[in-house]
Amino acid sequence: MxxxxxxxxxxxxxEGEKYLAWHLAQSGQRTIVIExxxxxxxxPNVNCLPSKNEIWSAKVAxxxxxxxxxxxxxxxxxxxxxxxxxxxxxMIEGLIAMHxxxxxxxxxxxxxxxxxxxxxxRLRYG
Numbered sequence: 001m002x003x004x005x006x007x008x009x010x011x012x013x014x015e016g017e018k019y020l021a022w023h024l025a026q027s028g029q030r031t032i033v034i035e036x037x038x039x040x041x042x043x044p045n046v047n048c049l050p051s052k053n054e055i056w057s058a059k060v061a062x063x064x065x066x067x068x069x070x071x072x073x074x075x076x077x078x079x080x081x082x083x084x085x086x087x088x089x090x091m092i093e094g095l096i097a098m099h100x101x102x103x104x105x106x107x108x109x110x111x112x113x114x115x116x117x118x119x120x121x122r123l124r125y126g
Contacts, residue, residue, distance in 0.1 A: 014042065
């Protein structure tokens with residue numbers, strides 16, 4: 001097992017963690033982020049943004065349904081859930097790519113895996 005030294009070790013890449021990591025690394029401090037599952041945390045991957053993406057599709061369908069009340073003539077509308085999911089997945093892929101670019105641009109090391117403390121100042125990850 002190789003031992004490495006870091007100025008900053010951040011476990012998780014959620015909202016607070018990623019911005020802290022990017023700032024520290026840009027300040028010249030050797031920084032590593034250890035992420036178990038979702039690059040950028042749960043918000044851009046499965047929680048906040050994906051749900052809002054689908055909710056917005058429902059809102060558009062609702063607006064079309066009542067367009068006549070506002071003097072707008074439209075044909076019938078139907079939901080294509082495969083297209084809704086595709087749009088959501090493309091958004092998520094774009095957000096992950098943006099996060100990876102930001103890690104690279106700030107020289108923050110990102111490692112996918114779990115972190116386990118093995119002592120007061122020792123951590124094993126991978």
